[in-house]
Amino acid sequence: MESATALSGSIGPDGIHRKLIRVYFEDTDFSGAVYHANYLKFCERGRTDCLRVMGIHHRELHEGADGSLVFVVRRLECDFFKSARIDDLLEVRSVCLEAGGARLVLGQRIMRAETLLFEARVTVALIGADGRPRRLPPAIAGAFKVLQSKAE
Numbered sequence: 001m002e003s004a005t006a007l008s009g010s011i012g013p014d015g016i017h018r019k020l021i022r023v024y025f026e027d028t029d030f031s032g033a034v035y036h037a038n039y040l041k042f043c044e045r046g047r048t049d050c051l052r053v054m055g056i057h058h059r060e061l062h063e064g065a066d067g068s069l070v071f072v073v074r075r076l077e078c079d080f081f082k083s084a085r086i087d088d089l090l091e092v093r094s095v096c097l098e099a100g101g102a103r104l105v106l107g108q109r110i111m112r113a114e115t116l117l118f119e120a121r122v123t124v125a126l127i128g129a130d131g132r133p134r135r136l137p138p139a140i141a142g143a144f145k146v147l148q149s150k151a152e
Contacts, residue, residue, distance in 0.1 A: 008049040009092075015150025017050035017094040021110075023084050033083035039118045040076075043108045046092030047071075047122070050106075054143045068129035069137075074103065075123040082117045084110070090117070095151045099144035102126050102133035 009019030021042050029035040048058065051071075061069040084090055091111045098105035103125045110118040128134045136144070 008052045009046070011050070011053055011147065013150065015095060015147050015152075017046065017053060017147075019046045019049050019092045019094075021045065021090045021092055023086055023088045023090060025086055027084075028086050032085055034085070034088075036080065039078070039080070039110055040120075042090065042092050042110055043094075043118075043120055043122065046094045046108055047106060047124070050094045054147070056140055056143065067134075069126055069134055071104075071124045072127055073122060074125045076120060077122075078118065078120040080118055082112075082115060084112060084117055088112050096144045096148040097121070097151075099136065099141055099148055102135055104136070104144055 009017055011017045023034055027034050027038045051057070058070070061071075089112070093109045093111060095107045096104060097107050103123055106122045106124065108120045108122060109116060126134050126136055126140075135141075
């Protein structure tokens with residue numbers, strides 16, 4: 001049985017988080033291709049597991065000493081290049097492009113082997129229970145700065 005760490009992917013020396021995703025029947029549309037909205041779900045899994053590998057957990061943010069904090073998508077730009085199909089093994093690659101204030105900008109790619117299928121630039125903001133932006137806690141900001149510097 002795989003460990004939780006293996007399920008979450010890993011961050012390489014290049015600062016890129018890599019997570020494997022298998023395409024299941026439920027991910028496809030009537031034509032057998034991955035339904036377009038599911039690429040966003042795959043990216044969400046990649047972002048969540050990137051945080052997990054960095055030691056940042058959504059539950060701890062939500063229930064932490066700093067109050068209830070959550071990451072929300074503020075902006076999303078995406079391009080679709082090729083379709084994935086049932087049983088494909090995909091790799092979600094996530095990299096930090098910017099980190100500061102209350103936001104992170106991440107670059108994400110979904111690959112089948114070395115073929116680019118989907119690319120996104122995602123801006124996420126950290127907000128409190130009141131819906132207002134909150135500065136990234138120093139530990140989180142620092143972790144993403146390190147990740148960003150490795151990727152540059």
